[in-house]
Amino acid sequence: MDKDVTVGDQCAFTMPVRPDDCFEYAPCIYSDANIRLYRDDAGALHMFADSAGWVGGPPADTRVSDLSANQPAELAHAFPEMLRRLHENPPDPRDACVILNPDHSLSVGEIAAFHDALAAQRLRKIAFYVTLAEEP
Numbered sequence: 001m002d003k004d005v006t007v008g009d010q011c012a013f014t015m016p017v018r019p020d021d022c023f024e025y026a027p028c029i030y031s032d033a034n035i036r037l038y039r040d041d042a043g044a045l046h047m048f049a050d051s052a053g054w055v056g057g058p059p060a061d062t063r064v065s066d067l068s069a070n071q072p073a074e075l076a077h078a079f080p081e082m083l084r085r086l087h088e089n090p091p092d093p094r095d096a097c098v099i100l101n102p103d104h105s106l107s108v109g110e111i112a113a114f115h116d117a118l119a120a121q122r123l124r125k126i127a128f129y130v131t132l133a134e135e136p
Helices: 072-076 079-086 108-119
Strands: 033-039 045-050 064-069 097-102 125-128
Touching: 033 079, 045 072, 045 079, 064 072, 064 079, 072 108, 097 108, 108 125
Parallel strands: 033 097, 097 125
Antiparallel strands: 033 045, 045 064
């Protein structure tokens, strides 16, 4: 399996229109949904997302959505509803570009289960945005 990795800043600007390709302006990555995946103190799994578009800064009309579920696959199946909440004219899920930012408290298995259930919906692109944790 091929993996593309970019280290450092992606973009420092937003585009006025959605590009035809998620990576049209490489290394900039367009996103229809920036998803932060995390568990709350009660143990519920959350998919908090915004419609920021380009990594590096949200447009003025950014919308947010926060959905929760008990299982990663159950939460991933709510993705079409999340797109409807984020966009006035949402893209078809099969044309959607997503950046997934999992919280450090999640297990690799939870992240993989969410990713697999999201990928089963045949999204156009799922990119990971990972912040490395420093050792104390």
